Amino acid sequence: MSKEVFLCAISNISSGSCAEDCGFCTQSAKHHADIQRYKHKEINQIVEEAKIAKANGAVGFCLVTSGKGLDDKKLDFVCRACEAVKREVKELNIIACNGLANLNQLKSLKSAGVDLYNHNLESSRKFYKTLCTTHSWEQRYQTCLHVKEAKLRLVSGGIFGLGESEDDRVSFIQSIKSLNPFTVPLNFFHPNSALPIKKEPLDEDLALAIIKYTRSELPDVRLMVAGGREITFKTKQAQIFDAGANSIVIGNYLTTMGNKPNKDIQMIINAGYDIAQYCNA
Ligand code: SF4
Numbered sequence: 001m002s003k004e005v006f007l008c009a010i011s012n013i014s015s016g017s018c019a020e021d022c023g024f025c026t027q028s029a030k031h032h033a034d035i036q037r038y039k040h041k042e043i044n045q046i047v048e049e050a051k052i053a054k055a056n057g058a059v060g061f062c063l064v065t066s067g068k069g070l071d072d073k074k075l076d077f078v079c080r081a082c083e084a085v086k087r088e089v090k091e092l093n094i095i096a097c098n099g100l101a102n103l104n105q106l107k108s109l110k111s112a113g114v115d116l117y118n119h120n121l122e123s124s125r126k127f128y129k130t131l132c133t134t135h136s137w138e139q140r141y142q143t144c145l146h147v148k149e150a151k152l153r154l155v156s157g158g159i160f161g162l163g164e165s166e167d168d169r170v171s172f173i174q175s176i177k178s179l180n181p182f183t184v185p186l187n188f189f190h191p192n193s194a195l196p197i198k199k200e201p202l203d204e205d206l207a208l209a210i211i212k213y214t215r216s217e218l219p220d221v222r223l224m225v226a227g228g229r230e231i232t233f234k235t236k237q238a239q240i241f242d243a244g245a246n247s248i249v250i251g252n253y254l255t256t257m258g259n260k261p262n263k264d265i266q267m268i269i270n271a272g273y274d275i276a277q278y279c280n281a
Contacts, residue, residue, distance in 0.1 A: 004276040005268045006222060006247040007261075008060035008095070009053035013041045013081055014074070018066040020134045022122075023197045024162055024189055027066040033194035040077055043084045050085040054092050056250055056261040059279040061085060062095040062118060068135055069100030069143075079112035086113040093279040095155055100135065100143050106150035115279075116182060117147040118155035124171035127164045131197075144179050153182040157224070160210055161189035161202040161232070169210065173217050183247065184221045186214060188228030190256055201232045208236065208243045215244025222247050230259055238271040 016037030018027045026033035050061045063081050065074055075098075082094050096109050097118035106117060121140055122128055128137035147154045156179055158172055176184055188207055189199055202210075215223055224247035225233075225240050233240060240248075248268075250261040265275060 003273050004246065005241060005273045006060065006224075006276040006279065007056070007058045007250045007265075008062060008224065008247060009049070009056065009058040009251045010062040010064055010097075010249055011041065011046055011049045011053075012066075013046055013063050014039055014065035014067070014077070015041075016066055018068070020068050020132060022132045023195060024131060024159055026192050026194060031192075031194045031196065033192055043081055046081050047084050047088045050089045050092060053251065054089050057265060057275050058092065058250060059276055060093045060095055060116070061089075062097055063114075064097040064118075065099070067099055070098050070102075070105045074098060075105050075108055078114075079108060082109070082112045082114050091278065097155075100139055101146060103146045103149055106146050106152055110150055110152050114152060116153040116155050117150075118183075118185070119143045119147060120156055120158050120185065120187075121172060121175055121179075122158040123162065123164055124168035125175065126171065127162075127168040131162060141175070141179075144181075148179070154179060155183040155185060156181045157183075157185035157187070157226070159187040159189060159227075160207065161199055161228070162197055163199055169213070173214055177217055181221060183224055184214065184218060185224040185226040185249075186211060186245075187226045188232040190228045190231050201228065204233050204236045207232050208239055211240055211243040211245050224248060227256070238267050241268070241271050241273050 016027045016035050017029050021030045026035050053061050078096055093115040095116040095118050096114045125137045144156050223245050225245045226249045250264050
């Protein structure tokens with residue numbers, strides 16, 4: 001595997017107040033978590049965040065909205081945000097992450113300049129029913145198929161540490177494999193007292209084994225460690241690269257804080273890896 005690590009930053013451009021009931025997500029209105037809530041982040045602010053992300057070495061910038069999926073207003077907002085970032089910040093790949101989407105909506109995003117679409121399967125088909133009752137795993141899978149049909153690069157992964165079994169993990173990775181995504185983000189549960197799921201962060205060696213297994217099954221994907229990295233891997237964060245990850249999220253997450261970007265960059269360099277200069281997506 002190349003010794004390059006790809007950095008990606010995320011911007012929560014529409015936060016909280018989601019009507020869905022995903023048990024791991026603080027943005028669900030049903031859980032009343034203590035998070036920031038706003039409908040639309042100012043486009044100027046999104047552009048400023050994109051400039052900072054690029055200056056910090058990010059090659060990808062992800063526009064995330066809470067909620068089940070896209071409607072006309074949200075689609076228009078994401079397209080305008082994408083166009084503004086593309087105008088002002090060169091050589092920064094745009095990922096949109098806006099929930100369930102149909103083919104026409106995804107084609108509109110592509111026309112606006114979106115390069116990749118992130119939609120996670122989250123877990124195995126069987127286990128997902130216990131995580132969310134307001135939409136189905138099959139709807140998520142269908143959106144991933146639409147992403148490919150719209151000729152956007154697919155970003156699809158999931159979250160571990162919710163009480164899923166070993167079989168669930170294997171089944172989930174095989175489903176991801178069937179979609180042949182460009183990037184696979186692996187998230188690790190970050191406990192919050194407001195959430196119905198009461199689990200401690202996964203043991204770091206088990207989490208490293210999950211990365212290794214995923215890499216062995218998906219040798220060619222960009223394998224990203226996303227949310228929950230700091231709280232799960234603690235002092236072993238640098239080991240995620242030897243385990244097979246070649247991408248991380250830098251800066252803050254949707255509703256939780258991340259490491260300072262310069263600290264992560266130093267960690268990557270100290271581990272013997274280079275920071276990728278281009279996304280190549
Ligand atoms: S994961 Fe997405 S759909 Fe589920 S509650 Fe959170 S914001 Fe809503």
